Structure formats: structure tokens, C-alpha cells
Amino acid sequence: MPTGIDLIGGNAALQEHWIKRVIAIIIDAIVLAVVTVVLNALFQNALFALGLWWTFITGLIWLLYSALLEGSSGRATIGKRVMRLQVVAIDGVMNLEKALIRNISKIHVLFLLLDWIMGIATHGDPRQRYLDRIARTTVTRVDANAYIEEQFRQMQYVPPHPTPPPAGAWGQPAPAQPQPTTQATMTPPSTPQSPPSGGWPGQAPPAGSGWPEHKWDPSGNLVPQMRFCTNCGGQLVQRGDGKLTCVRCGAVY
Numbered sequence: 001m002p003t004g005i006d007l008i009g010g011n012a013a014l015q016e017h018w019i020k021r022v023i024a025i026i027i028d029a030i031v032l033a034v035v036t037v038v039l040n041a042l043f044q045n046a047l048f049a050l051g052l053w054w055t056f057i058t059g060l061i062w063l064l065y066s067a068l069l070e071g072s073s074g075r076a077t078i079g080k081r082v083m084r085l086q087v088v089a090i091d092g093v094m095n096l097e098k099a100l101i102r103n104i105s106k107i108h109v110l111f112l113l114l115d116w117i118m119g120i121a122t123h124g125d126p127r128q129r130y131l132d133r134i135a136r137t138t139v140t141r142v143d144a145n146a147y148i149e150e151q152f153r154q155m156q157y158v159p160p161h162p163t164p165p166p167a168g169a170w171g172q173p174a175p176a177q178p179q180p181t182t183q184a185t186m187t188p189p190s191t192p193q194s195p196p197s198g199g200w201p202g203q204a205p206p207a208g209s210g211w212p213e214h215k216w217d218p219s220g221n222l223v224p225q226m227r228f229c230t231n232c233g234g235q236l237v238q239r240g241d242g243k244l245t246c247v248r249c250g251a252v253y
Helices: 004-008 012-042 052-071 079-080 095-105 109-119 128-135 146-154
Strands: 084-089 137-141 236-238 243-247
Touching: 004 012, 004 109, 012 052, 012 079, 012 084, 012 137, 012 146, 052 095, 079 084, 084 095, 095 109, 095 128, 095 137, 109 128, 128 137, 137 146, 146 236
Parallel strands: none
Antiparallel strands: 084 137, 236 243
């Protein structure tokens, strides 16, 4: 499974995602700078006099600002809202607890940088920081092009690897010794047996493969599948475990 470092050099969707994230952080930093200046004025410049400790106080303000906004119904800070980004839970519903876990590294900019490096250098969704993997959250787009990032959501689920078929699975006994490779042996039979969907012949299909399964009615017409959330109208995307999740409100179907 590739890491974010393996993908970001040649994946335009991932590059665009992180450019949006950086711009969102800059917008949030401007908002926090205004807040800190106002607080310092209220405390008569006492806060700036704390020196190095002031960076942790700023980080605490950033942590509370991000956790409260991302854990609320909007699930986005001001910067993320401007860039049409949203924090969603991979399983369950996004809440304040998940928002606190994913944002705790914002207590200091060095911790946030380490959190980002560990996330992009390890296997999983390349949009996740390391604390996102612990909190089971990620950041996704909510604009018209949100569907292009579905590939990243699927990366966190490792599909089962097929095992070789047992001897005689194709209805023939296993050869006792290697057979010579001739044109006759290389020619496939005229009516080959089709393996059952999802696995080798003679084996049950692997559980949780995550591939979409289409359905047809008795007349042979494709049954339409639900693509939009009945709660908020947001787009539904595959979650990786066979269920659909709304990119706007996080509802699971």
C-alpha cells in the first residue's frame, strides 16, 4: 500500500487537496492573530510578556478554536469552510471527542509538523495526519469535485489477498510432474469454467471486498442506486466496508 509520500509527487488530486489545506490554515492563522491581539489588549499586554509560554497559549487557543468548530454541526473551521473542506468521521458520527483528538497536536506548531510528517509517511489515507488515524477522521472536499478523492478513502482498507486454488479445483487432478509447455497445453478450452464472483473456483468469495455490486430488475434494467443523502442532500461515497457515507453530514447508509 503506497504512502502519501509515494503519491503526492504524481497525483494532482492529492496535491490540490493539500494546497487547499495550506490555504485554509493561513486563513485560520489570520483569524487567530486577530483573536490573540484582542486578548492581549484586554489583559493590558500581560500575555505577550510571558515569552516562550505565549506560543503554547496561542496553541491552546488554536486547539479550542479547531475542536469546537470541527466538532460542531458545521465540522469545519473558517478556513476550511472558505476552501470547501470538511472534517468527517470514517466510522460513526463526527463529534467533539474526535475533534479534540485530531487537533491536540496544534498545541504547538512543531507538534503539528511532526503529526503531518508521520501521517504522510505511513500507510493509509494520504489526507490524514497521524492523529486523524487515531481519531478515525479525515478531511475531504465538499464541492462538486469531491468524488475525485474517493480513491484516498479506499486506501485505508487493505483488500484480502487471494490464495492459490487447491489441487483439483478446476475439476482435474493435479499433475504428478511438470508438463511440457506446448501449443496444445497453452490453448485454452473452448468453454472455460468461469470462477464464481469474488474468488477462486471452489472457494467462497472473500468477505468485505468493497467492490460495488450492481442489481438488475426482472426486466433486465439496472436498478438505480442512492447517490445523495436523504438527510442533507450531500453526495454519498463508498466508505470501504460496503456502506455509503455522506461527505456533507457524515450520515452512514
